[in-house]
Amino acid sequence: MTAIAQAILTEWTETAVVNVFGFGLLTGVVTLVVAFAYRRYSTRSIPAGAAVLVGLAVVGLWINVVSVRQSTIIDETPVFHHATATYFLAAFAVGSVAAAGGRRIGDAVARESANIDRIDDRTAAASVIRRGRLSVEYRLPEEFTDLPGSPPVENSVKRELAGESVLVPCDIPADSRVSRLENRLERDFGIGHVAVDLTSDGAISRVRLGRKRVGIGSTIAPNAVALAVRGVAQSSGSTGERVEIWTDDECTSRLVATGTLRATSGDVATIVTDAERAEEIRSHERYRIVTRPASSSDIYELLSTIRALDHTVARLTVSRDGPLEGEFVGWLSGTVVGLVRNDETIPFPAEQVPLEADDDVYILGTATDFDRLPVA
Template identity: 35%
Template sequence: MIGVALAEVAVNAARILGPAALSGATAGGVAVGYRWYARERLPARLALLVGLSAVAVWLNTLVALRQYIDPGTDPFDASAALVTVTTFVVAGVAAQGGRHLGDRIARESTVLAGSRSIEGEVSPFVQAVGRVIAVELPATIDDVEGYDPVREELRESLAGTTMLFPRGLTVTELRERLVTRLKEDYDVSQVDVDLSADGGVGYLALGRRAAGLGPTLPPGHVAVALRADPAPEASPGDAVQLWTDDPPRRVATGELRGVTDGVATVAIEEEDAAIDRDRRYRLVTRSPDQRPDREFATVLRAADETTGSSTVAADSALVGREVRAVGVSVAAIRTTDGDLEALPSPSRSLAAGETIHAIGRPEALRRLESRASAEAERS
């Protein structure tokens, strides 16, 4: 009798410990994956639910097979019910143990947890905590030099705002998404931002480019609307002459910008803007003349790049460096003698007191100014 009792106890223990081990292993595996994905510990209730769910599936399958194989099995047997309840209790405890063990394994593994040495040396991903990356904008938002400032109301509404982005982004991807959101959602034309490895914003500047013809007009030119009869093949961008019929006389020379219902918009020089708007003119299309300065100014005003000037300080790190080390396109250098050297050679050395006229994005020009400044170099 004793042997039979011991055998029955061993069988019941196996029936309890087996599902408990299954519960602990399931909860531990989920804890490892949760730590790797969310960078935090698996909640206790979720671990309990996962572990007991695995046990429930196992017991339901086992009972169904046992009733199929042995139709005489009584599902309401008191001893079987006691074993089942005990199994769920032990499985719940095992699930919590598996949760702690799995989370510890994930934290101690450099591959799964992402230790500081891995992230600092080879991982370009943002060190996010949680399911999303929270980017908080600084309380002070500057203006991008060379662009119209944004509205003060917009600046105040964005100061201190927190924006959420999905995890798994590199610093470059996060910066691109932040810039795109600011441009599309807040009608901003230029964004200059510095992001750290944890998604913090160290510097933010915004700029707005005025819409319409203004940004594309060369210096010293205005756009006027007049009654005109342009040539049928004339199109915006063509160089045209304004002529009167009585008497035949050329009034001005400009660039056609648009034609609507007999009204033409022409960009002309400021001194020619005093024309009779009630008079009808005839537009004569000219062959295109080469005006690199006008084309360059028009293209630059419409692009993301802008121009900037930085003077090389006496103890700046740029002294003695070549032009190619500046990091932006150098259009000209004004020497200490006052001479302007256009398009300098990349191998030309920089000297203290020289002024660098460069073309680039606002953040690149800001870095150039910081490098050229002795105070910034020391800091």
């Protein structure tokens, strides 16, 4: 019996070894063909993982078909057996090695037949070619300046950007490259405004950063404040309506202040009022908020639209003998929406109106427009 068992085992082993090497040869041939076709039609080398996966997929498909049809592997050996597991592992191990070799051979044959030169992408020449064909590299400076008219960016963001290299496509005009660079910095780093200046040779000379304004502070007029008032509204009001703030005392109720309703949350309302009248409002007291009969205005809808854009309104005071004195309104960058002169407000002044000392100029524009203005 021992001689018979030994003969059977030797025969099973020989059959398994022959089949394993057959699977290896099949995997190598399939991978060779795939690598040849990939290099021939794409001029690129097929990834090693993809090549091995294709070769092993053929072996796995072959073994699965045989197992399903016969329910055995070699000499009535059942599928669920330790010998079968060893057989499968050996087949896939040999197939992986053969796939790696077939990939190299197929790639080499394709390069020789199609005269495709292989370039080492780690050399300086490959770096020059890659830059010349694919992208332009911009290196950010170590220090950044703040954009006028915008809140400054956190120092942690500036340290993160210092000395970084940013790639932009080279097949677009120079102006579009700058816009693409600015948009990428704004999007990737959450910066509100970015302005990039280039030198004559195309390098970055200066980068100015600024955050977008949040809250309602930028929409409050001078000498006015916004404060939260706790009380009971006598009528349902909407944003922008004029309201009156009365003391909540039925016997001695008196008018405390008037203002503009900006928001409500439960029994708390945010109201914009004069700074002098706001001192009479106590945070621990309750008030009655009454809507005044006045015509509605679209001014706050306009302010909401402006806040959603990159534009904002900045105020400049013209100093005596300063660079703005004597300049025409139309020569300023941005749009002059208002001019206060001798306590008189001039909305949208004409372009030929000259500026005088102590004038307050309200300009609508972007942070870049404010940066172009001379120091007042």
